[in-house]
Amino acid sequence: MEGTIRCAANYVPLSPISFLERSAVVYRDRLSIVYGDHVNFTWRQTRDRCVKLASSLASGFRISPGEVVAVLAPNIPEMYELHFAVPMAGAVLCTLNIRHDSKMISTLLKHSAAKLVFVDYQFIDVAKGAIKIMSKSTATVPQLVLIPDSLEHLPRSQSGIIEYEALLTMGNLDFEIRTPGDECDPITLNYTSGTSSPKGVVYSHRGAYLNSLAAVLLNEMQSMPVYLWTVPMFHCNGWCLSWAVAAQGGTNVCLRTVTAKGIFKCISRHQVTHMSGAPTVLNMIINVPATERLPLPAKVSVMTGGAPPPSQVVFSMEQLGFNVFHSYGLTETYGPGTVCTWKPEWNSLPSETRAKIKSRQGVNHLGIEEVDVKDPVTLKSVPWDAKTIGEVMFRGNTVMNGYLHDEKATQEAFKGGWFRSGDLGVRHSDGYIELKDRSxxxxxxxxxxxxxxxxxxxxxxxxxxxxxxxxxxxxxxxxxxxxxxxxxxxxxxxxxxxxxxxxxxxxxxxxxxxxxxxxxxxxxxxxxxxxxxxxxxxxxxxxxxxxxxxxx
Amino acid sequence: MEGTIRCAANYVPLSPISFLERSAVVYRDRLSIVYGDHVNFTWRQTRDRCVKLASSLASGFRISPGEVVAVLAPNIPEMYELHFAVPMAGAVLCTLNIRHDSKMISTLLKHSAAKLVFVDYQFIDVAKGAIKIMSKSTATVPQLVLIPDSLEHLPRSQSGIIEYEALLTMGNLDFEIRTPGDECDPITLNYTSGTSSPKGVVYSHRGAYLNSLAAVLLNEMQSMPVYLWTVPMFHCNGWCLSWAVAAQGGTNVCLRTVTAKGIFKCISRHQVTHMSGAPTVLNMIINVPATERLPLPAKVSVMTGGAPPPSQVVFSMEQLGFNVFHSYGLTETYGPGTVCTWKPEWNSLPSETRAKIKSRQGVNHLGIEEVDVKDPVTLKSVPWDAKTIGEVMFRGNTVMNGYLHDEKATQEAFKGGWFRSGDLGVRHSDGYIELKDRSxxxxxxxxxxxxxxxxxxxxxxxxxxxxxxxxxxxxxxxxxxxxxxxxxxxxxxxxxxxxxxxxxxxxxxxxxxxxxxxxxxxxxxxxxxxxxxxxxxxxxxxxxxxxxxxxx
Missing domain, CATH: 3.30.300.30 (ANL, C-terminal domain)
Known part of the structure; x- marks a missing residue:
């Protein structure tokens, strides 16, 4: 319209970096990260640490915008910081699965052309093995940065490898953060797991921003939640909760190893309000020995996904005081893309029926514009009859940019203007989706x-x-x-x-x-x-x- | 990154229209709008009514994308529907202040070049007067559409003027919604009030989308809230709650005239969870005669703004069971741009100190990237000393596109890449802003x-x-x-x-x-x-x- 303009005052590329910048003011002195007995940071500190780290990457290591920095680590504070620090240097964070062996890691490092790899001390041998494999075939191998255990203060046996805190010390707090020129620029690279030929799924700043807000809403997170890290941050960036918790000024409770005992201890100690996990994590919780179980201080909201939770598991979790809700998505949809949004009228149903409904995949969250079950050939929607099977398809801003170095696969996945999940399902009369199987x-x-x-x-x-x-x-x-x-x-x-x-x-x-x-x-x-x-x-x-x- | 593409599967222009489309599935049978004793709609119905209306505008009235459709109405269901229906036709909704006289309305209709004006029956004479004034100087005057009272079913005395429901009847449910080609396209036009020369503030689909989500979060709105309309929808589109309530599948409780009695009645009857209003509305509530006061079914969250709430008013409201929080913004920032985010540690302060803190303008919500208090000449930030006065400035995606037909004023307002509010304030040591005055x-x-x-x-x-x-x-x-x-x-x-x-x-x-x-x-x-x-x-x-x- 005549008279209007677009400028720095009214247009800022969307990026989760903004969440951290804002929380450093709004939630300044509140806890951002707690880990074990002695490690804790405030949002102001987390922001300052991330800026310094970004400065080191940009200046000390000369990481250029768009280059890849990888990390091989469990859910420790440094892993959380890297989710902001690497994008703040303009780089793309590639989170590697800690279950991979040296061979797979070397394949992914090569495919992603990572310049630098942050490695938790537990996985340093795997990383070294990967570098060794790479050095046989290529001259340029990524540099390793060691993350020692901040809890144990182990003796420094890894001489010759630069350490995480050294990068922070080198960093400059006046570093000007590199915000994305285009909000669709890549922020992270997530390799799909579970299949033999992993694909590099590219997330954008825009998608990460929007999916974080969607995650806040679908988790019904009010401001200042306490989030327990039981879903790996290396998987879909922790279903985007890495950034979502920053958006709401919450506290991240880190956990190196997920055990039922550790979960109950953290919930009780930090008054955890939210957590997430695959049904295996729920299984672990409900099968905990009575001696390791602690009473919950209040209802704990648990988002589950990755596989439909068996009714029995949902039922047992609720008896323990957890509120389980089921979401469904893929790495390509930034993790959860649908959620079985609960209707108050279902509360009066018998518990078994409730648990059965809960295991449905449900409806799209706010970040996904549309989810549908379609005939994969004609793209016609299936009737809402709970019987006709079709392929689940997505469309929205929280669908990946594509597969790195594989435009053919990207085109294939987006054929017809929909992301084809490869999952088969039906649609119930209320529009809720229920998965029947992977194709x-x-x-x-x-x-x-x-x-x-x-x-x-x-x-x-x-x-x-x-x-x-x-x-x-x-x-x-x-x-x-x-x-x-x-x-x-x-x-x-x-x-x-x-x-x-x-x-x-x-x-x-x-x-x-x-x-x-x-x-x-x-x-x-x-x-x-x-x-x-x-x-x-x-x-x-x-x-x-x-x-x-x-x-x- | 190589291998990625942008297409319909992974990029959809942001627009609040998506909220309605999604709620029509996710919250299908839940109440979208209630009004008086007999009027209520579900989200599915609201969506269908809006599609039909949009179809009538596009086909019957040949409204082209980007053209302006105005409305002169209080907080009635039709006013809410127009917030979606007009953008769904690709048009721009111009909400007119019901306190204006015919002369002012004629000025605004001319300035906005509105093609059509929806007019509530209470204001039909004002609108007719405006058209009469216009017809003296121009050949093309906008067409009127009458909104009769859906509560009273008054006899149709306005012969010759087409009525709202007739447009719906004409509408086609198969109409293909006109989504914006560019998410920065205009969605509404809000004339600033209170000064002698009103300016036409242009909002975009992108800004409206993002501000709605920010509004949901700053109001701590969980899914399915019940929102009482005590802030006029014609002002900043109801501080963007018109769209925010749809995003969360809430229920809109409409209220033609704001009275303390009406407020208490609606809260009690519909279990209202959230409402908003200028301090005058709070004043009205705390000074209600005991005979008209009803007990609150639960805590009611009240966002106030427009002017800082006096401590005494906040204190009295809290004694009545309301939870007041204070936000601050301008028409140019889509309504609230900052909020006095409450810190739990403040709960233990004496009530007077609490109320004093509450009257601060606070910190930016998620939609605004940055708010600062700056020297208007050098643009240097003032120290956080609670003393040095500077001008409050904003930067973010929820700052207006500009002033319609007045690029000079737009450039002036955005000089130096910040939106200059014209408000003077200080910054406290915790970063919270406190307004001292309008310049x-x-x-x-x-x-x-x-x-x-x-x-x-x-x-x-x-x-x-x-x-x-x-x-x-x-x-x-x-x-x-x-x-x-x-x-x-x-x-x-x-x-x-x-x-x-x-x-x-x-x-x-x-x-x-x-x-x-x-x-x-x-x-x-x-x-x-x-x-x-x-x-x-x-x-x-x-x-x-x-x-x-x-x-x-």
């Missing part, structure tokens, strides 16, 4: 689709079952038959036949597992079962003997 | 700056004083002396000399009013005292007789 996980047996999630949820309800995962087993006659991998609770005994009989009581015979394997399940660092490893096992098993088939 | 309101007496806000706050603490405003009175010797306009509470008596004596006990003689006038204060529709009218009165008074001066 690659669904079992097709004798032409029938079997949702492995449905089979797993029945297995989970069995009192002896701690964990379960179902995959297809190749079959000469049926194509595939369901095979269950089950981990029993301690002290319980059960035979495969007993479990199969139990399943057959709960749904049609063709859906019940034909094979049961009792063993611990292979997991990603975020608690997702690695089904591709289980599928390799069933492939090796081959077809069931023909005799069994007539029984179906 | 044009401050009194300079014998070379001393006198903050009229400080004088007023002392007057307000006097038990007999209902309202007070202080302006300078021209003086031959001192330049100016303070003159107090005071409105006493019913049943109280007080002389000017008594009040002056009281003031002299509370601060230096030169700050105490030299003149006291007892009368009702002239106000804008948003409850701001119109000091320019009082200044006209003191100008007419002339200088005080010389005798009085020696006493100083």
């Amino acid at each position: 690659k996980d669904i079992i097709i047996s004798g032409g029938e689709n079997i949702s492995t999630i449905e089979v797993e949820s029945v297995l989970f309800r069995h009192p002896a079952v701690l964990e379960a995962a179902v995959v297809g087993r190749p079959d000469d006659h049926w194509g595939e038959t369901p095979c269950a991998f089950v981990n029993l609770k301690e002290g319980y005994e059960l035979t495969g036949d007993e479990l199969i009989a139990y399943c057959r009581k709960n749904f049609p015979h063709y859906m019940a597992p034909r094979t049961v394997v009792f063993e611990e399940l292979p997991k990603t660092s975020t608690g997702k079962t690695q089904k591709f490893l289980l599928r390799e096992k069933t492939k090796a098993m081959g077809s069931l003997p023909a005799r069994g088939k007539s029984k179906l | 044009k309101d401050i009194i300079i007496s014998g070379g001393e700056n006198i903050s009229t806000i400080e004088v007023e706050s002392v007057l307000f603490r006097h038990p007999a004083v209902l309202e007070a405003a202080v302006v300078g009175r021209p003086d031959d010797h001192w330049g100016e002396t303070p003159c107090a306009f005071v409105n006493l509470k019913e049943g109280y008596e007080l002389t000017g000399d008594e009040l002056i004596a009281y003031c002299r006990k509370n601060f230096p003689h030169y700050m105490a009013p030299r003149t006291v006038v007892f009368e009702e204060l002239p106000k804008t529709s948003t409850g701001k005292t119109q000091k320019f009218l009082l200044r006209e009165k003191t100008k007419a008074m002339g200088s005080l007789p010389a005798r009085g001066k020696s006493k100083l």
Whole structure:
């Protein structure tokens, strides 16, 4: 409109860096980070530490805008600081999964062209191994920066490697923060986990800003929350809560190793209000020995995701005083993209029905403009009949910029103007989405689709079952038959036949597992079962003997 | 970064329209709007009504993207719907102040080049008068659309004028919503009030989106709040809560006329959680007769602004069970831009100190990147010493696009890359801002700056004083002396000399009013005292007789 202009006064590129700058004033003397018994910082201190670190990166290490700085660390204070300090230097933070081995780390460092890697002392050998592998094939390897244990003050045995605090000491508090020229500039690089060929998912300042606010709202976080770090920050930047907690001037309670005992201790000591975690974390909590359980000071809100939480798990968590809500998303959607928004009228339903509804993926949060279940070919929306299966698709500002160095895969993922999740689901009459399976996980047996999630949820309800995962087993006659991998609770005994009989009581015979394997399940660092490893096992098993088939 | 792309899947222009689209699914069957005893809608209905209305505007009335549609109405459901329907047609909503007369309305309609004006039945004569004035000088006058009273179902006496519901009936639910091509495109036009030459402040889709989320957070609004409309929607689009309530799937409780009785009735009946209002509204509440007061079902959060709330008013409100928090901003900052964020450690302070702190303007909310108090010439920040006065300046995405048809004024307002508020203030040692005066309101007496806000706050603490405003009175010797306009509470008596004596006990003689006038204060529709009218009165008074001066 005539008379208006765009200038520094009324247009500032969106970036989570603003959250830290603001909290350093608004929440100046409030605790930003606590860790163990002795480590704690205020928001003013955190901001100053991040500025100094950014200055060191920009001046001392000559990191240029757009270059990649990697980190290999658990949920420690330095990991949190890097989420601001690296972007403040104009660089892109690449968070590496601490479960990876040297080989995988070397692959990712090479792919990302990281200039620098911050490494927690626990993982220094893995990092050194990665550098060694790299140096065989390339002249330019990234420099390592050691993060010693701020709790233990271990003797410095890593001579020759520069240390984290040294960078801070070198830093200049007057450094002018490098804010993004374009808010769509990259802020972080998250490699997808769980599959054999990881992809580098690029997040933008704009997306991170908007998803942080969406995360605040979907977690119903009022100002100054106390957030316990039980979801890895290296996964989707902690579902973007790394930045969201700064937006609300909250306190980050860091935790190196996630144990039920540690969780209860932190909640009790710091009056934790919010936490997140995959169903495995919830499982850990509900199976805690009574001696390690402490009473909750108040309701603790727990966002779960990564896999649908079994009804039984939700139910047990609520009995302990946690308020569980279920979200769903992918690395490509900055973590959670939908949430099973709770309707007050559901409160009066029987607890089992409530838990069942809670395990639905729900509806889009504010950052995602649209989520839909569509026919992947025609892009037509499926009817809201809770039956017709389609692919879950997303559209919005909190969908990734794309896959680094792989425009073909990016184009493929965005074909038709929607991000295709690869997940299959239905839509209930109220618009809520329920996942049925990953497109690659669904079992097709004798032409029938079997949702492995449905089979797993029945297995989970069995009192002896701690964990379960179902995959297809190749079959000469049926194509595939369901095979269950089950981990029993301690002290319980059960035979495969007993479990199969139990399943057959709960749904049609063709859906019940034909094979049961009792063993611990292979997991990603975020608690997702690695089904591709289980599928390799069933492939090796081959077809069931023909005799069994007539029984179906 | 190489491999990434920008497309419909990962970039959507920010617009509050998205809030409505999402709430129509997520909060589908929840109440969006209630009004009186019989009018209520769900979010699904509100969305459908807005789409139909938008379709009528676009097709029936051929409103083109970027054209202006005006509205002259109080806080009724139709006013709320227009906040979405007009932008959904790609048009710009111009909300007119219902206190304006035909002449002013004609000026604004002409300046904005509005094509259409929606008019509430109460103001139809004002609107007709404006059209009559316009038709004398121009051939193209805007068309009127009548909004009859949905509560009373008055007989249709306005024959010849098309009615609101007729537009809906004409509308097509399949209409494709016109989302903005650029998120910085204009969404609304708000004329500033209170001064003699109104300026047309242009808001953008982006600013409205971001300010709505900031409003949700600064109001500590969880999902599904119940919001009572006691701040006019025609003022800064209801401080952007028109859109914010949709973002959280809340219920809008509409109120044609703001009375204490009506407020208590609505709170009690609809379990109101949040409301807002100028200090005049708070004054109305605390002075309610006991017979009209109803117990609050729960704590009600009240955002106040427009003028600093006197300590006594905050104190009385809290005794009634309201939680008052103070925000500050201008039409140019989409309403509130700062908020006096409460620190838990302040809870233990004496109530008077608490109320005093509460009257500070505080710190920037999330939508504003930076607020500062600066020397208007050098742009240097003032020290945080609570003493040095400077001009309050803003920078961020929730600062206006500019003034319509007045690029010179826009450039002036944004000189140096900051929006200059024209308000004078100091910064406390914790970074909180406290306003001392409007640059044009401050009194300079014998070379001393006198903050009229400080004088007023002392007057307000006097038990007999209902309202007070202080302006300078021209003086031959001192330049100016303070003159107090005071409105006493019913049943109280007080002389000017008594009040002056009281003031002299509370601060230096030169700050105490030299003149006291007892009368009702002239106000804008948003409850701001119109000091320019009082200044006209003191100008007419002339200088005080010389005798009085020696006493100083």
